[in-house]
Amino acid sequence: MDTTPRGYEQVDRERFVQEPPKQQHRTPFERDRARIVHSSALRRLGAKTQILGAGTGDFVRTRLTHTLEVAQVGRALGKTLGCDPDVVDAACLAHDLGHPPFGHNGEKALDAAARDIGGFEGNAQTLRIVSRLEPKSVHPETGESVGLNLTRAVLDAACKYPWTEDATPTRPDGSPTRKFGVYEDDLPVFRWLREGAQERAQSFEAQVMDLADDIAYSVHDMEDSVVHNTVSLGVLRDEGRAREIAAHARQWYGRGDEDALVEALRRLQREPTWMDDYDGSHRALAALKDMTSQCIGRFVGDVATATRAEFGDGPLTRHHARLVIPEATAQEILMLKGIAVHFLMAPRERKPAYRQQRERLTELVGALVELGDEALEPHFAAMHREAGDDAARTRVVIDQIASLTDKSAYDWHHRYVVRRRDQAVASSD
Template sequence: MERAPYAADPAATRGREFAEEREGTRGPRSEFQRDRDRIVHSIAFRRLRSKTQVFIAPDGDHYRTRLTHSLEVAQIGRVIARELGLDEDLTEALCLAHDIGHPPFGHAGEKALEEAMAHAGGYDHNAQGIRTLARLESPYCDHEGLNLTWETLEGMAKHNGPVVAPNWALAEIDKAFPLALGEWPSLEAQVAAIADDIAYDNHDIDDGLRAGFIEMDDLLVLPSVADQWRAVERRFPHAGRDRQQRELVRTQIGLMVNDVLTHTREQLAGIASADDVRAAGRGLAGFSPSMREEERRLKAFMYDKLYYHPEQIGTAERARDVIARLFVAYRQDPKLLPDEWLAQLPDGDPGRSRHIADFIAGMTDRFAIEQVRRIYGRAPEGLSNV
């Protein structure tokens, strides 16, 4: 499909924070393809394979992690971007990078770091993702970070809309390389955000059913889901229940994607350029009002039945304690840090606490558990309920 006039154009990028001399030496790729590849090749991206998505440190191999979730988001994002004539590579880069700032144990770990960092500016996983790729992940000899394009960093910062009050991590990047935080982002960033919603809304159902935290009969209280389930049963009456459930998930994803495409095309009337997208004063890519309401009810159901399930809450509290104990240990005895991290430890706060939080945020679930065992003499118990 031809590039739409409102798509981001890699040939017209606003550039990178640091000038580079290596153009033409790494193959025939666009600037956004380079960004995508830098993200995929990063250590931070590889660590997502052992970070919590829904279930903390799962024993089973079939549950999603942050890595598999990010790949699924990218697949959905590329489909939507292609149909709308957007830049698929920028969309994919944003989808793949959107969860890189998550600490171990998902939102439980993030809550622990928020509390531990209250005196040092707090913690936000979205800002931490940008900090990780723009400062901490530094494989190049001539600059800090991955030196991603303005459009990729902008999309990471604002994929949920303009940022009115950036936390310290995002504010530092914005000061060095202004990202126009008060404007709406590109359509590619907006598509990445809605692809994330579509992926976790439906794939978390899949994992919840597999783990037994959700029963199909519970899901059928949602009228839209019940309608699709009855249609699946009519089409495939002799299929096993497991296959029918997976067909339901695929059907739900298809319905949401088609709704986004129809509604977004309607919203793009009169939009003639990428600048028009940013000047629109509202999000343009997303669900129709009716689908948005159905999705809101689905999210409420998932919080009630899965995310706030008593077993999940208990496991999350234990995981939160792991992160809190690690932060206290490194603050009290910095020599527990690896030598390369100890060598760069600032003398005082807030820099010292932020440095420790950077180290903890990069951990996988497994590594965090091992560090608690090493420091405190025994591994924490009850950190997996599937």
């Protein structure tokens, strides 16, 4: 019995390493989603930073809760457009697996520490995790890990930036994105999953995942700004403040027209559920949740309508269609992201603790490179011993540190940096 969902072919459900036949009560894409749900990498996201650090408060989103919200938005949009909901759901669940402790701040630190071996990028790390690091499947001939051994369709859908670092495109304003999806030593699986795809073109499901990510964090990071920082959205009625936020959005994301962004904000403010004032009451929190829910519905509905208008009915899958995002919708999403930048992300970067996070990770990389396999978790220690040169061993160290949660990163720094430093001082006295 063929369990390939409508709109997909046999090639889409192939795996990098062929597996023995299984009972046919689930599609290959349902199996992929289950493999990601049960992965240790997904569990760790519950203690990793989204925007505000894990542990900042009970309300604050972690990287895991953000991931679940992205999956909900993506699954709903994908189902509406006829691509397999499990392919989109799996891609959304996987999309942030490669993020290190301390979120994008930790990503900057590891990228600097790994410059000589190809850098660090969270999306490239995601591919590395699902195709190599996560323990699930091994190659029957070589015995090497092939990670979760996901299908071609799901791997491609999880590939947000389908290019190498040296092929990274620029932003609309000409600035570099510094975003890429694969390290050099993971190119074999990347080339396999991209067979038949146009160079640097996202699959349709990857486009859905990418938009779901944009929608989720634009809306929910704004919500966190209001609740955690008690931001009054009423200040956005001031033209000067609105333009400050538009400028911040353009500065951080390298796109958008200031006048168009301000007008996008005014459109959102005209919606009946928009709220200017938040007093922390149950009623206010419920109203805020309703506003964010309506924003999500508005964006998803507008994109689905525009995409169907261009590509018609029927399943839209893989590299046979593209997501159509109306310019007005893109500007509204970008302006919401600008609110989070203005009130949360930009002020955060000026705090000493933010700099200290990068310093701790940098020092930890140095300590683990020096200590070698004796300081690593068993499976990383085995990879370290099998590595053929110093660059490969350093990459294992980066893999180990990237896997840590925020708390674990602090603990490891204390154990391997602070304690060793104190012992060295004591022995010299």
